[in-house]
Amino acid sequence: MSERVPATQAAPAASARVQRRRRGLLRTYLTPKQAIPRSARLFLGIGSFVVIITLWSVGSVLINNPLFLPSIPRVGTAWIDMWQHQHFLDDVAWSTFRIVAGFLIAAAMAVPLGLLMGSFEVVRSFFQPPINAIRYMPASAFIVLLIVLLGLGEEEKLTLIWIGVFFQLVLMVMDIAHRVPDEMLNVAYTLGASRWKVFYKVFLPATFPEVVDALRITIGWAWTYLIVAELLGAERGIGTFIIISERFLRMDRIIAAIITIGILGLITDTIFGLIHRWAFPYVEKVHA
């Protein structure tokens, strides 16, 4: 039995804010892995953009030379002009097409192979050594070779993206497949499932959520290789747009194009996030 403290003796309950202050601000905000108040998270998130914009604005005023650092309004004007008068939409469309095509080809090959490598030691022992070696060769180092072999057409660009994505992705998927707990498969065997049924009813679905995560990460890398390929010769594309703008010393357009890539990346990431949430509602969220 716990006795009630008479109301007159009880101190009024301190608010969360007061309790935090008593605990000390440092302890509240700088304890490793400790959640901070939601308002503080929001403030810091917006704050980072405020800092970037301020630095940029101050910098452009101090440097006062649009050849080095154009002001924000100048970049904004250039961005609108690009869409309206420079056929920037064509460039974006071409780049997006190459990313999607190159990435799909790479993923369509890397995911099945990675799953097989993760589940069958026979397949892994055969493929892993060369893939491991090639993975360390920077994809951009292949570009000259590809131009000689394939010319400056789409094949060369898609192959470069393929090289950049395939070898990384296949090993990531292999790891994912390898991590599927044995017990999950063993339970299925003891429930009478054949090896084939265990493979497609247990093993495959067990890997799906993480495979989508791996795709989400690797599609970001595809952009790097695409721009490199386009810088070195293409009729159209965001990379081409950047290299042409450089010839005309249009820093404002270059920055606007780079920001566009960032926005496209953000859109891709959001799409993958939505797919993940829609297709795998059962996944336990580790991060908020």
Add this chain to the structure above:
Amino acid sequence: MSEIRFVDVAMRYPTRRGEVRALQQISLAVPDGQFACIVGPSGCGKSTLLSIAAGLILPTEGEVLVDGKPAYSPGADRGMVFQSYSLYPWLSVRRNIEFGLEVKRTPKAERARQSGELIRLMKLDGFAEAFPKALSGGMKQRVAIARALANDPEVLLMDEPFGALDALTRQIMQEMLTDLWQRYRKTVLFVTHDIDEAIFLGDVIYIMTNRPGRIRTTLNVDLPRPRNFEMVTSPRFAELRSQVVGIIHEESMKAVESELARA
């Protein structure tokens, strides 16, 4: 009639430091409808024994017979429940329970009837369409047990199924399991290191030795059936416990000493 029998089962692993003898000369028979518990110090190979019974690994010597037929590979006649639940997170509670029936191509209506019954029996009402992530540890293990039972196996193999649960939940699960057994009368082989659990649940307890694992003692538990939790405080229960504790303690000490000798 469904009995499971181990005939001179031995298990040895080659390692870099030489051969490890995990199990030696295991011969035992669990007759139809008996609840047999295996207890022993950790690392004595009791889980290995269960995996051999399931057909998941092959013994170096000897064999396991289910109703006289050798069990070389896993099959639906020997259902297994693991400590880690191993539910399929992408399937609802109901579809997890129906997994074995689905594999067998049981008609949908029949599957639904059986899973419905087990959901009620396991007190999972209202969670049929929930994903495992929404369940507590005890509920997850009830789903895993229901999944094994739905398949109507000849023998139920349980590998420390309540080992990851807190003490209170474990007690409730033990009561539920003993009631279930009373109802279905399956042949059960239950591995645990919890002595009270073994006495409360088992008809017979096999106490294993430290590595190489052997059956050191077989103990009949003569507590009346059906069992309830008041029996835990009975004098007979205390007697049985002190017997088991004594033997296990001796074996555990041997284990510690052999580890020291190796170091």
